[in-house]
Amino acid sequence: MDFLRNLGDIGLFIHAMIDAIIFPIPALFSQISLSTLSPERAIWLATIGFIGCIIGTPIGYGIGRASGTLVLSKMMKKKWHDSATALFTKHGEAAILVGAFTPIPFKIFTILSGCLKYPLWKLIAYAALGRAAKFYAVGGLFYVYGRAAENMVDHVLTFIMLGLGVLIGGIWFAVRLVKKHRQKRTGAEAKGVQETAVGADVPAGE
Known part of the structure; x- marks a missing residue:
């Protein structure tokens, strides 16, 4: 962590990138440290962290495709792995969104x-979506409140993330409901068309 902090902006970029690959400590800590030193650059620092994370995301994905089960078994307990797998299988989008702006290491x-x-x-x-919400929420706090934001992050950020989580979760849930409604309507219409076609094929009097 000290080595990454000493690298400044580059260190934050590297930290955010490897946070999405294998590093166990969230990039939030580097972002807070650098934003405390230069609050006027907080939005720029948030951008650096965001870009680093997005670049690291497909690399972490590639590790998962190649040997992910082995890697995850070394990183977390079996019950956590099973629970995360079940959640992800059932609610993939929601799991990513929640994981993207919580303290949980994003590499998982x-x-x-x-x-x-x-x-x-x-x-x-x-x-x-999720990482932008997290990085820019922290950046916004430091940009507006300066160094005082360091003492606010733990409390204020929790409420901001909770609010964003409810908002994003609500949008996601609404989209899912609309998709299900459309699928049911399409299925009902297809069934009606099929029944009509079958009825038309039956000779009169039968």
Whole structure:
């Protein structure tokens, strides 16, 4: 961590990138340290962290595709792995969004996505939403409140992330409901058409 901090902006970029690959400590810590030193650059630092994370995401995904099960078994307990796999299999998008802006190391979600062969473009899209929310929320606090934000992050950021989580979760849930409604309507219409066609084929009087 000290080595990465001494590298400044480059260190944050590297930290954010390897946070999505294999590093166990979230890049949030590097972002806070550098933002405390230069609050006026907080938005720029958030951008650096965000870009680093997005670049690292497909690399973590590739590790998951290649040997993810072995890697994850070394990184977490079996019960955690099983629970995460079950959650991801059932609610892939939600799992990525939640993992993207919580303190949970993001690499778990990138590697698990590769293990389960989740579409890479979806992983990057949802990761971008979640990680942008997290990096820019922290950057915004430091930009507005300066060094005082360091003491606010633990408390204020929790509420900001909770609010964003509810908002994103609500949007995700609404989209899912609309998709299910459309699928049911399409299925009902297809069934109606099929029944009509069968009725038309039956000779009169039968």
